[in-house]
Amino acid sequence: MWADWSQHLTTAASFASGSNIPPVNPLFSGTTLLYPFLPDFHAATLMTLGLAPGLALAIPGGVLVVVIGLLVVALGRRLGLGTGAGVVAVLICFIGGGLGFIGLFSDACMSHGFTASQCTLQYVVAHPGTGVSIVGWTLHDLPGTIVAQPRAYDGLPSDGGTPPLPDMQWYTPLMAWWLPQRTLLFGFAAAISVLLLVLAGASSHGPGWEPFALAGVLIGLLPIVHVQTLIALSILLFVLLWRRRRREWFALLGIAVLLGGIRLGQLALSQHGASVTPYGTNVYPWLEPGWLANTGTAANPSGRLALSFGNVFTGAIQAMGMLGTPQWWGFWIANLGIAVPLLAVVAIAAAARLGGGRAGRVMTAAFPVPLLELTLGALLIFAACNLVVFQSWGWDNTKLLVYWYLVIALLIGALATHWWKRVWPRVAALVLVAPVLLTGALVLVRLLPWTPPEDAITGPYTIATVQEVHLASTIDRVTPKGAVFLTFGRPNDPVLAVAGRIGVMGYGGWLWSYGISFETRYRDVQSMYNGCASDAATCPVFSLLRTYRISYVEIDNRLADPGAIDPQPGITWWAGQGLPVVAHSDHITIYDVRGRG
Numbered sequence: 001m002w003a004d005w006s007q008h009l010t011t012a013a014s015f016a017s018g019s020n021i022p023p024v025n026p027l028f029s030g031t032t033l034l035y036p037f038l039p040d041f042h043a044a045t046l047m048t049l050g051l052a053p054g055l056a057l058a059i060p061g062g063v064l065v066v067v068i069g070l071l072v073v074a075l076g077r078r079l080g081l082g083t084g085a086g087v088v089a090v091l092i093c094f095i096g097g098g099l100g101f102i103g104l105f106s107d108a109c110m111s112h113g114f115t116a117s118q119c120t121l122q123y124v125v126a127h128p129g130t131g132v133s134i135v136g137w138t139l140h141d142l143p144g145t146i147v148a149q150p151r152a153y154d155g156l157p158s159d160g161g162t163p164p165l166p167d168m169q170w171y172t173p174l175m176a177w178w179l180p181q182r183t184l185l186f187g188f189a190a191a192i193s194v195l196l197l198v199l200a201g202a203s204s205h206g207p208g209w210e211p212f213a214l215a216g217v218l219i220g221l222l223p224i225v226h227v228q229t230l231i232a233l234s235i236l237l238f239v240l241l242w243r244r245r246r247r248e249w250f251a252l253l254g255i256a257v258l259l260g261g262i263r264l265g266q267l268a269l270s271q272h273g274a275s276v277t278p279y280g281t282n283v284y285p286w287l288e289p290g291w292l293a294n295t296g297t298a299a300n301p302s303g304r305l306a307l308s309f310g311n312v313f314t315g316a317i318q319a320m321g322m323l324g325t326p327q328w329w330g331f332w333i334a335n336l337g338i339a340v341p342l343l344a345v346v347a348i349a350a351a352a353r354l355g356g357g358r359a360g361r362v363m364t365a366a367f368p369v370p371l372l373e374l375t376l377g378a379l380l381i382f383a384a385c386n387l388v389v390f391q392s393w394g395w396d397n398t399k400l401l402v403y404w405y406l407v408i409a410l411l412i413g414a415l416a417t418h419w420w421k422r423v424w425p426r427v428a429a430l431v432l433v434a435p436v437l438l439t440g441a442l443v444l445v446r447l448l449p450w451t452p453p454e455d456a457i458t459g460p461y462t463i464a465t466v467q468e469v470h471l472a473s474t475i476d477r478v479t480p481k482g483a484v485f486l487t488f489g490r491p492n493d494p495v496l497a498v499a500g501r502i503g504v505m506g507y508g509g510w511l512w513s514y515g516i517s518f519e520t521r522y523r524d525v526q527s528m529y530n531g532c533a534s535d536a537a538t539c540p541v542f543s544l545l546r547t548y549r550i551s552y553v554e555i556d557n558r559l560a561d562p563g564a565i566d567p568q569p570g571i572t573w574w575a576g577q578g579l580p581v582v583a584h585s586d587h588i589t590i591y592d593v594r595g596r597g
Helices: 003-017 039-049 053-080 083-095 102-111 121-126 128-147 174-180 184-202 209-224 227-242 248-269 309-322 325-338 339-354 358-364 369-385 394-419 422-448 468-478 506-513 521-529 542-547 571-577
Strands: 484-486 550-556 582-583 587-591
Touching: 003 039, 003 053, 039 053, 039 184, 053 174, 053 184, 053 394, 083 394, 083 422, 083 484, 102 121, 102 128, 121 358, 128 248, 128 422, 174 394, 174 422, 184 209, 184 227, 184 248, 184 394, 184 422, 184 506, 184 587, 209 248, 209 369, 227 394, 227 506, 227 582, 248 369, 325 339, 339 358, 369 394, 394 422, 468 582, 468 587, 484 521, 550 571
Parallel strands: 484 550
Antiparallel strands: 550 587, 582 587
């Protein structure tokens, strides 16, 4: 949250304190705000009404997490499942994961003094005499290891230690999506609402214009809420349209295009990254057959292919070829356990059922037809994400895969509740569900109050100190709203995140992930901060200040902080220019350069 919420606070504060309407990008002055801003605009309205900034982000997020849980249960019931199946699906959507929990056993084993080589299943099987002792002492030390976990068993990189399995990329959803990713919260709630409305309208015997029209309104807003949701939802709705053809679909499409068409055109026609930036290429979309399971080849170590008509076929063939490799299956089983094998079995059984086979009907007896329809859409999302990377940062494909995972969660919930009717199948239901939830449950235990500080995630994190809040208050009082500031590029800069002013260039990691071409501006910002060794007549700094319409310059003496634009700006040079100081804190000084720029 420390990083993600700084960005959301910057956008929200630009609305609430900086009067950023019509919106420009507060992280990249002079450009249109293409980031989906409606969730942050909502937070800005709460801030304007008097709510503290942190609460303006946290309260809607907390409410939406509860609402999403209720919506998932409602979707399960609408699909023909029971409440129990919906509850199982909610748990999986929030804390579902893969096989990372097996690292707990090796940690408990080694905590007793056994070596890493002894704490393996192969060693225990090959040495049954010693193996009995190893298993016994591992179980003895297991409770203590659970209470004082030495690492994050989902592989979350933030102070999480060494991942228990290689290539772990699927972190506990509550920690990776639902708490920090505010736009996904709004988009996910909207997407499930759309599915509920469409399924209700499509199942009505008479005209169902109202639910389709309301669904169209929600879809039309998605370009300013969460674009990945729009992509995934479009795939799911395409399958439902194919299966349930009604005239009301025209109302949905017409309203959605009317509300969101201009914004979609704006996004489509905008620049999609650059091949050269200070952080490497951020061109998107691009092709990566097998997604993060692709380790590349000697000729193409990244596994990355440029998006072209010919490469689509080449990439699709490569992706299909990976289906037969243990590398690909190992990646998905490590990250998500039963999810992908279950999808494969259900897809084969559903195809057999459509072909009229009795085996297919028996194997899919636990799944209502509407759920199988969504499964087809989920399969298409999964296939697309195993071929195309939709953002500059490949991991962002998880923001589409979350909708595939929703359907997987509903499938597991349906199967578990179907088996729960008899004793032995009830055991099978527990065996099906428990491993999916174990890793996430361990992660939650690690965050509980009794976790020893040395084994917990380091915190609390400070976005802005008391002095920085006072600095921002002064800036808000003495500088014009909409004024452009030259800032250091730190992700939690109080000028942007608290005062809500516009920055020439904010944190470069965000700009890179949004596909913004910023290499020229990056060099210019470095030049301005480095100052001049020559006299003022030939100094380029002040002409650059005029070019970017900069009114104020921030000088921060924390040069080695993450995101700082340059480790060696000319702090002494700026201090010697005789510029008026309009605000300062223990680390930051704000100069007024309007008379010099």
